[in-house]
Amino acid sequence: MQLTNVVIQGKVDLQVPLKRLATDLINVRYDPSKFSALIWQHRKAGRNCLVFANGYINCNGACRSFQNGIKRxxxxxxxxxxxxxxxxLIGIKLVSGSASHKLEGIVRLEKNPV
Structure with a gap:
């Protein structure tokens, strides 16, 4: 089994002014009419991060471990x-994780008769 994606969430200790943050950063997308968070893709930090105005931060993207997601x-x-x-940064928690696994043999998906 191989871990393919984890979503880690944390909270910063104050309200984040997203409009001002969007002007201070590069590689961000912020359109409050479409989505309430700022989408930030930093080259060195890896993948992307969602920053919400209430202080929550979600990091997601291809990770090989939960520790790698927390580090990001x-x-x-x-x-x-x-x-x-x-x-x-307070309240770090794992929101979700996904994995893939290759099954050997034949998998029959048809309904079994009762």
Whole structure:
């Protein structure tokens, strides 16, 4: 079995002004009429991150381990901290994970007669 994706969530300790943050960062997409979060793709931090106005941060993308996802979340929080938008990251939790596995043999999906 191979882990293909994890979504890790954390919260920063204050409200994030998304409109101002969108002007301070590069590689961001923010259109509040379509989606309520700022989508941030940093080259070095990896994959993408969703930043919500209430302080929640979700990091997702191809990860090989849960620890790798947590490390990515901490990188994004550290970048926000360097810009002066937060002091600390609290409440880190795993939201979801997905994996794939190759089955050997034949898998029959037709309905069994009763």
């Amino acid at each position: 979340l901490r990188r994004y929080a550290r970048l926000l901290q360097k810009l002066g938008y937060c002091q600390s």
